[in-house]
Amino acid sequence: MRIGLAGVGRIGAFHAATLSALPAVDTVVATDADPVLTEKVATELGLETAPDAATLLDSGIDGVVIATATPGHAPLLRAALEAGVPVFCEKPVAATLAETIELAHLAESTDVPVHVGFQRRFDPGHRRAREAVAAGELGTVHAVRSQTHDQAPPHAAYIPTSGGIFRDCAVHDVDGIRFVTGREVVTVYATGENVGAPFFREAGDVDTAVAVLTLDDGTLATVTATRYSGTGYDVRMEVMGEHAVLGVGFDDSLALVSAEPGADFPRGTPHLVFMDRFRTAYTAELAAFCEVAAGHLASPCTVRDALEAFRVAEACELSRAERRPVDMAEIATVEG
Numbered sequence: 116m117r118i119g120l121a122g123v124g125r126i127g128a129f130h131a132a133t134l135s136a137l138p139a140v141d142t143v144v145a146t147d148a149d150p151v152l153t154e155k156v157a158t159e160l161g162l163e164t165a166p167d168a169a170t171l172l173d174s175g176i177d178g179v180v181i182a183t184a185t186p187g188h189a190p191l192l193r194a195a196l197e198a199g200v201p202v203f204c205e206k207p208v209a210a211t212l213a214e215t216i217e218l219a220h221l222a223e224s225t226d227v228p229v230h231v232g233f234q235r236r237f238d239p240g241h242r243r244a245r246e247a248v249a250a251g252e253l254g255t256v257h258a259v260r261s262q263t264h265d266q267a268p269p270h271a272a273y274i275p276t277s278g279g280i281f282r283d284c285a286v287h288d289v290d291g292i293r294f295v296t297g298r299e300v301v302t303v304y305a306t307g308e309n310v311g312a313p314f315f316r317e318a319g320d321v322d323t324a325v326a327v328l329t330l331d332d333g334t335l336a337t338v339t340a341t342r343y344s345g346t347g348y349d350v351r352m353e354v355m356g357e358h359a360v361l362g363v364g365f366d367d368s369l370a371l372v373s374a375e376p377g378a379d380f381p382r383g384t385p386h387l388v389f390m391d392r393f394r395t396a397y398t399a400e401l402a403a404f405c406e407v408a409a410g411h412l413a414s415p416c417t418v419r420d421a422l423e424a425f426r427v428a429e430a431c432e433l434s435r436a437e438r439r440p441v442d443m444a445e446i447a448t449v450e451g
């Protein structure tokens with residue numbers, strides 16, 4: 116297959132390497148708003164290049180991976196749908212709720228598949244948890260805890276375009292909770308603080324946040340997100356059930372230090388960045404995208420899924436701003 120790639124920054128360059136190693140992919144054609152970066156990554160990985168996204172979409176590709184900075188997602192997604200090119204789009208599909216709703220409408224009005232990049236759906240631990248919940252192995256699930264803790268903040272220029280910690284980080288926890296429990300969020304209560312670098316506050320953002328989500332079956336879920344987690348990149352989930360508690364991410368690379376005397380867990384090198392923690396998941400999701408683009412698999416994460424997670428992130432921002440619980444009915448959605 117011939118796969119296009121728009122954006123070769125942090126995640127885009129990583130996706131370029133992953134795509135190049137997939138048996139289904141013969142050629143990766145890359146473009147980036149920064150032509151020097153395009154050439155650098157293309158030379159390192161042996162990619163073809165295109166001067167811009169329009170040329171990329173017109174270069175006989177079987178699918179396109181959108182990994183630009185967030186403001187580039189919506190226009191590229193629209194252009195790809197118009198050109199009839201199957202799309203893998205990094206989260207979020209758009210920077211605003213209104214645009215995400217419009218894109219959900221658009222995607223649902225075409226036959227062109229769109230797969231949104233919530234990679235936890237391909238993480239073995241999250242998949243095992245989903246299977247255990249669906250099979251009733253845990254009995255009634257009473258509580259879920261999910262967290263996304265970056266070891267250190269991304270570069271300062273990333274923050275103003277990121278959409279804020281809920282839309283950028285905690286949105287993965289929301290998707291993970293929806294994926295694992297199969298339930299929808301009905302109310303949200305969230306808060307956040309900035310005691311780290313001032314560039315968060317300057318962008319209207321926080322560096323650490325907590326949300327309490329009530330699911331439609333009464334399960335309570337908590338989400339924490341922080342840009343400062345000194346030991347490493349710490350993503351995990353606990354699913355507390357009547358019969359058992361399942362822990363996702365509890366292997367020897369778990370990024371914490373045990374306070375228990377004599378404990379020798381975790382014994383390995385902690386994950387430092389998302390590429391370490393989710394290497395297997397990123398490979399599996401891009402392999403799945405090739406299947407989607409070839410017409411062999413339905414999208415494992417649709418624009419509607421991305422919209423639902425985005426709506427919850429939006430509710431978290433509103434709750435933080437207005438210091439009150441927010442009912443999901445207050446948040447706009449696709450009509451009908």
Ligand SMILES: NC(=O)c1ccc[n+]([C@@H]2O[C@H](COP(=O)([O-])OP(=O)(O)OC[C@H]3O[C@@H](n4cnc5c(N)ncnc54)[C@H](O)[C@@H]3O)[C@@H](O)[C@H]2O)c1
Pocket residue numbers: 121122123124125126127146147148149152168182183184185186187205206207232233234273283389
């Ligand atoms: N799924 C995940 O785990 C995950 C992880 C990191 C980032 N992301 C998402 O991926 C996106 C990129 O994040 P990043 O950390 O790689 O950012 P980055 O700033 O490192 O890279 C973005 C790149 O996009 C390029 N770019 C910007 N606008 C463009 C356009 N219109 N056309 C072509 N290129 C353009 C920039 O020149 C830059 O090289 C963000 O939307 C982010 O939310 C997802």
